[in-house]
Amino acid sequence: MYKLLKTDGLAKRGEFTTVHGTIQSPVFMNVGTVAAIKGAVSTEDLKTLGCQVQLSNTYHLHVRPGDDVIRQLGGLHEFMVWDRPILTDSGGFQVFSLAKLRRIKEEGVHFSSHIDGKKIFMGPEESMQIQSNLASTIAMAFDECPPHPATRDYMQDSVDRTTRWLERCKDELDRLNGLEDTINQKQMLFGINQGGTYKDIRIEHAKTISKMDLDGYAIGGLAVGESHSDMYDTLDAVVPHLPQNKPTYLMGVGTPSNLLEAVDRGVDFFDCVYPSRNGRHGHLYTHTGKLNLLNAKFQLDSRPIEEGCTCPTCTHYSRAYIRHLLKAKEMLGLRLAVMHNLHFYNKLMEEIRVAIDAGRYKDFKGEMLESMKD
Amino acid sequence: MYKLLKTDGLAKRGEFTTVHGTIQSPVFMNVGTVAAIKGAVSTEDLKTLGCQVQLSNTYHLHVRPGDDVIRQLGGLHEFMVWDRPILTDSGGFQVFSLAKLRRIKEEGVHFSSHIDGKKIFMGPEESMQIQSNLASTIAMAFDECPPHPATRDYMQDSVDRTTRWLERCKDELDRLNGLEDTINQKQMLFGINQGGTYKDIRIEHAKTISKMDLDGYAIGGLAVGESHSDMYDTLDAVVPHLPQNKPTYLMGVGTPSNLLEAVDRGVDFFDCVYPSRNGRHGHLYTHTGKLNLLNAKFQLDSRPIEEGCTCPTCTHYSRAYIRHLLKAKEMLGLRLAVMHNLHFYNKLMEEIRVAIDAGRYKDFKGEMLESMKD
Numbered sequence: 001m002y003k004l005l006k007t008d009g010l011a012k013r014g015e016f017t018t019v020h021g022t023i024q025s026p027v028f029m030n031v032g033t034v035a036a037i038k039g040a041v042s043t044e045d046l047k048t049l050g051c052q053v054q055l056s057n058t059y060h061l062h063v064r065p066g067d068d069v070i071r072q073l074g075g076l077h078e079f080m081v082w083d084r085p086i087l088t089d090s091g092g093f094q095v096f097s098l099a100k101l102r103r104i105k106e107e108g109v110h111f112s113s114h115i116d117g118k119k120i121f122m123g124p125e126e127s128m129q130i131q132s133n134l135a136s137t138i139a140m141a142f143d144e145c146p147p148h149p150a151t152r153d154y155m156q157d158s159v160d161r162t163t164r165w166l167e168r169c170k171d172e173l174d175r176l177n178g179l180e181d182t183i184n185q186k187q188m189l190f191g192i193n194q195g196g197t198y199k200d201i202r203i204e205h206a207k208t209i210s211k212m213d214l215d216g217y218a219i220g221g222l223a224v225g226e227s228h229s230d231m232y233d234t235l236d237a238v239v240p241h242l243p244q245n246k247p248t249y250l251m252g253v254g255t256p257s258n259l260l261e262a263v264d265r266g267v268d269f270f271d272c273v274y275p276s277r278n279g280r281h282g283h284l285y286t287h288t289g290k291l292n293l294l295n296a297k298f299q300l301d302s303r304p305i306e307e308g309c310t311c312p313t314c315t316h317y318s319r320a321y322i323r324h325l326l327k328a329k330e331m332l333g334l335r336l337a338v339m340h341n342l343h344f345y346n347k348l349m350e351e352i353r354v355a356i357d358a359g360r361y362k363d364f365k366g367e368m369l370e371s372m373k374d
Numbered sequence: 375m376y377k378l379l380k381t382d383g384l385a386k387r388g389e390f391t392t393v394h395g396t397i398q399s400p401v402f403m404n405v406g407t408v409a410a411i412k413g414a415v416s417t418e419d420l421k422t423l424g425c426q427v428q429l430s431n432t433y434h435l436h437v438r439p440g441d442d443v444i445r446q447l448g449g450l451h452e453f454m455v456w457d458r459p460i461l462t463d464s465g466g467f468q469v470f471s472l473a474k475l476r477r478i479k480e481e482g483v484h485f486s487s488h489i490d491g492k493k494i495f496m497g498p499e500e501s502m503q504i505q506s507n508l509a510s511t512i513a514m515a516f517d518e519c520p521p522h523p524a525t526r527d528y529m530q531d532s533v534d535r536t537t538r539w540l541e542r543c544k545d546e547l548d549r550l551n552g553l554e555d556t557i558n559q560k561q562m563l564f565g566i567n568q569g570g571t572y573k574d575i576r577i578e579h580a581k582t583i584s585k586m587d588l589d590g591y592a593i594g595g596l597a598v599g600e601s602h603s604d605m606y607d608t609l610d611a612v613v614p615h616l617p618q619n620k621p622t623y624l625m626g627v628g629t630p631s632n633l634l635e636a637v638d639r640g641v642d643f644f645d646c647v648y649p650s651r652n653g654r655h656g657h658l659y660t661h662t663g664k665l666n667l668l669n670a671k672f673q674l675d676s677r678p679i680e681e682g683c684t685c686p687t688c689t690h691y692s693r694a695y696i697r698h699l700l701k702a703k704e705m706l707g708l709r710l711a712v713m714h715n716l717h718f719y720n721k722l723m724e725e726i727r728v729a730i731d732a733g734r735y736k737d738f739k740g741e742m743l744e745s746m747k748d
Contacts, residue, residue, distance in 0.1 A: 035698065040414035040705035044690060065673065065698045072674055073694055081690050299439065300446055316418060316455050320447055324409065324439045331414035331705055 002216070002246050006356060010239070010266040013356040016216075016247055019186045020077065020085045020137045025247065025268035026352050028259070028345045029053040029087055031276065034060045035070075035080045038276045039338030040331060043082040048312055049339060050346035053085045055271045058130050058140075059094035063113050063120075067133035075135030075183040087271075088136035090127045090169075090192075093220070093252075096145045104144065106161065124168035132176040135183035140218065141169040143192040148224040150196055159194050159205050166191050166209060188215035190249060196221055197230050199237040206241035216247035216269070223253045232261055239266040256285065256348055256372055260365045263352055270349075275341035280334050282326045285344040289373050293323045293337070311343035376590070376620050380730060384613070384640040387730040390590075390621055393560045394451065394459045394511045399621065399642035400726050402633070402719045403427040403461055405650065408434045409444075409454045412650045413712030414705060417456040422686055423713060424720035427459045427511075429645045432504050433468035437487050437494075441507035449509030449557040461645075462510035464501045464543075464566075467594070467626075470519045478518065480535065498542035506550040509557035514592065515543040517566040522598040524570055533568050533579050540565050540583060562589035564623060570595055571604050573611040580615035590621035590643070597627045606635055613640040630659065630722055630746055634739045637726055644723075649715035654708050656700045659718040663747050667697045667711070685717035 006013040014025040030037060030051040037046065037054075046054060056076060061067055073079050076086050095102065099111035099120070108123020122130075127142035143162040146155055170189060177185045191209045195202035209217065219238060222231050235250070242248055249269035250262050259270055275285065282293040286306040291298070293305075304314035305322070313322070313336040325333025348368075355364035380387040388399040404411060404425040411420065411428075420428060430450060435441055447453050450460050469476065473485035473494070482497020496504075501516035517536040520529055544563060551559045565583045569576035583591065593612060596605050609624070616622055623643035624636050633644055649659065656667040660680040665672070667679075678688035679696070687696070687710040699707025722742075729738035 034702045034704055035695075036702075036704045036706040038705065040709040042690070042706055042710070044686070064702055065694075069673060069694070069698075073676055073692070078676075079692075079695055079698075081695070299443060302447055302452075312418070316416070318447070318453075320439075320443070321409070321453055321455070324443075324453075328408045328410075328438055330408055330410045331412065331708065332410040332416055334705065335414040335709070336416070 004245050007244075008356045008359050008361040009264065011263050011356050011361045012244065012248065012266055012268045013353060014247065014268055018085050018137045018188065019184065020083065023052050023085055024353060026259075026263050026349050026356075027052050027269055028349045029055040029269065029271040030342055030346070031055050031271055031273050032080070033057045034064070035076060037338070037342070038273075039279060040335040041276075041338055041342065043080050045312070045339060046082070046342075049343045050350065051084075051342065052346075053087055054080075054082055055087045055089065056080075056134070056136070057091070057094060058088045058127060058134065059091035059098070059122075061134060062091065062130050063115055067130040071133035071135070071183065075133075077135065085137040087138040087190075088131045088134050088140065089251075090140040090142040091122055091130065092127070092140075092143045093145050095122060106164075108142075124165040125172045128169055128172040128176060132173070132182055132184075132187060136187065137184070138188045138190055138215065139173060141166045141189060141191045143194060143220060145221055145224075146194060146196060148196060148221070148226060152198060152201075155196050155198055155201055159201055162192070162194050163205065163208055166212065170212060170214070190214060190216040190218050190247070192218045192220040192251070193238060193242065194221045195238075197226055197234050199234060202234060202238040203241050206238050210241065210243050214246070216249060217242045218249040218251050218269075219267070220251045222250065223258075228258065231258070232265065235262060235265040235267065256345075257369055259348065260352070260368055264361065264365055275345045276338045279338035279341040282323070282337060284337060285341050287368070288371055291319070293319060293326060298323045305340050306344075309340070309343070311340050313337070313340040313343075378619050381618075382730045382733050382735040383638065385637050385730050385735045386618065386622065386640055386642045387727055388621065388642055392459050392511045392562065393558065394457065397426050397459055398727060400633075400637050400723050400730075401426050401643055402723045403429040403643065403645040404716055404720070405429050405645055405647050406454070407431045408438070409450060411712070411716070412647075413653060414709040415650075415712055415716065417454050419686075419713060420456070420716075423717045424724065425458075425716065426720075427461055428454075428456055429461045429463065430454075430508070430510070431465070431468060432462045432501060432508065433465035433472070433496075435508060436465065436504050437489055441504045445507035445509070445557065449507075451509065459511040461512040461564075462505045462508050462514065463625075464514040464516040465496055465504065466501070466517045467519045469496060480538075482516075498539040499546045502543055502546040502550060506547070506556055506558075506561060510561065511558070512562045512564055512589065513547060515540045515563060515565045517568060517594060519595055519598075520568060520570060522570060522595070522600060526572060526575075529570050529572055529575055533575055536566070536568050537579065537582055540586065544586060544588070564588060564590040564592050564621070566592045566594040566625070567612060567616065568595045569612075571600055571608055573608065576608060576612040577615050580612050584615065584617050588620070590623060591616045592623040592625050592643075593641070594625045596624065597632075602632065605632070606639065609636060609639040609641065630719075631743055633722065634726070634742055638735065638739055649719045650712045653712035653715040656697070656711060658711060659715050661742070662745055665693070667693060667700060672697045679714050680718075683714070683717070685714050687711070687714040687717075
């Protein structure tokens with residue numbers, strides 16, 4: 001159940017109630033691909049880092065350890081020991097980006113596992129069954145993530161198929177939620193808007209899926225190679241055609257400035273691997289720009305990554321120490337860096353919420369973009 | 375300052391006071407080679423794991439980031455944020471096991487860095503200067519760790535040189551501790567007994583170095599390929615010739631049963647990479663034996679690694695989850711496994727202390743060896 005608490009321009013401040021607790025939006029969902037955050041960050045740590053929602057990958061968990069295993073262990077919440085909301089993606093993105101020997105048919109996709117080459121079939125029903133086994137809070141619809149660039153004809157066919165798949169997802173999840181032995185019988189479904197940068201296809205698709213009264217709406221297929229201004233133009237065009245009184249989720253995006261710009265266009269759910277990936281490469285976020293800790297100038301720097309930061313890394317360890325660990329390829333360095341970056345992203349969303357609450361989002365956005373130069 | 379609180383047979387229960395706090399012995403020192411415990415375990419974590427003493431490697435830190443860097447940052451305690459005792463090894467073991475193109479002379483050892491091949495010279499004075507820069511609580515004397523097996527002649531020459539080096543170490547550390555800008559002017563020095571499995575050489579050497587009134591005495595050059603019974607025989611022979619009213623430190627040893635046997639022979643300081651290394655390979659210690667978590671039988675096992683264990687891993691996560699993380703090569707799996715094993719080792723030492731206090735060490739040892747089958 002989504003409650004729109006306040007708007008500031010197009011920026012939305014929402015409260016989304018689920019069986020696993022309430023999410024304050026705008027929100028950044030922390031990515032735990034295989035039921036763990038890369039960088040040795042545990043679900044215990046996630047609470048310290050201010051994470052509200054954890055995201056796991058359906059395809060990865062289906063391949064290993066298997067959604068049947070996780071189901072027998074009581075579902076993802078029990079498995080990874082996390083009592084707050086979990087969103088699972090549909091597996092679609094990974095099928096189209098990782099899997100090999102892919103054949104797309106009306107019924108779904110035949111492909112080979114990226115781990116052992118085993119033949120797998122996944123369609124809307126299979127994706128829902130897997131996500132029902134995982135028992136996440138929010139299931140994502142199984143869609144085709146079209147290549148970029150794609151011809152107009154390919155895109156239109158793909159989006160039409162995605163719409164038909166969405167209807168099948170909805171029917172199948174309704175059926176699964178009605179079964180007695182389903183772990184989470186209140187699993188929610190988010191649909192995914194596609195259409196690349198063809199604005200008219202996007203808008204038409206948004207209108208179609210908006211009629212289906214889903215629990216939330218995602219915008220997929222962006223940040224796949226198009227420019228930032230194309231991404232923002234697409235958001236400008238499509239977001240007004242998605243329900244304002246539902247979560248609006250921009251998938252796989254992005255940098256802090258992407259988040260700031262997207263919030264300003266009405267998006268309020270995000271996920272991205274940048275904070276953990278950049279952390280692992282020694283790129284640390286601060287409110288005054290990104291630091292490359294591998295730079296020699298930090299060798300004797302006894303300051304925390306960011307002065308005043310309350311994350312577990314900054315409250316104890318220095319730039320010099322973390323730099324040393326990263327140079328020596330010590331796992332602890334990766335952990336400390338990733339923890340700081342995840343805290344930064346979660347904190348940024350909190351600051352965004354405060355700014356919207358105060359009715360000064362445009363000013364806040366301007367100040368942040370100016371200060372971060374990112 | 376070492377206070378012998380109690381003996382139970384040869385087993386010693388001691389209290390060792392340093393400028394960085396008091397150590398209760400028998401004690402296991404947790405190995406943080408490059409100023410970090412492998413497995414993404416921080417000094418904050420070490421406190422939770424019951425670690426009393428952290429051990430770092432002089433050679434590694436000299437090569438990277440450089441002891442001069444650590445000195446400028448206030449010493450190892452400041453650098454890695456650890457306010458309890460730190461023992462640094464002398465670099466000798468690494469020079470003889472890792473470094474390339476080694477030439478041993480009376481003044482010291484010429485060798486090439488294992489990282490960039492850079493030529494380095496290290497002798498007793500250099501080792502003390504580096505350790506003084508690191509400002510550890512306890513410095514280890516620079517010794518030759520002779521190859522195993524070594525001829526009797528080689529061993530005798532090597533041990534004689536190690537004695538001469540020890541005298542130079544003592545003089546140099548006395549000088550450094552007297553300098554005004556030395557960070558830890560109360561740095562302690564432990565000597566190292568050598569002699570391989572030649573008991574008469576060991577005993578003669580032990581008698582010689584015991585006269586030097588050092589802060590503690592280590593037994594080096596064991597667990598280098600000899601059998602366990604040879605190790606125990608050597609301890610039986612040499613420990614009675616080392617001062618009982620000083621720490622007795624068996625370097626680089628070993629399995630839980632090695633520790634139990636060595637304590638029974640009068641040893642009360644230990645360090646070893648086994649708990650972290652075994653953890654990283656999925657081998658988890660329990661009081662009823664070691665588990666190989668990669669084994670398929672743990673796939674659906676929702677129990678903690680050890681029932682009743684109070685470590686941060688066992689209080690939250692299941693065998694099935696940790697197994698999945700290890701199989702997926704997720705860093706979090708390594709971290710959770712290493713944390714459990716370090717907690718097990720620190721806890722085992724606590725149990726050993728309790729048993730000595732109660733005057734039932736022999737019984738305790740028997741029960742543990744029977745139960746652990748290790």
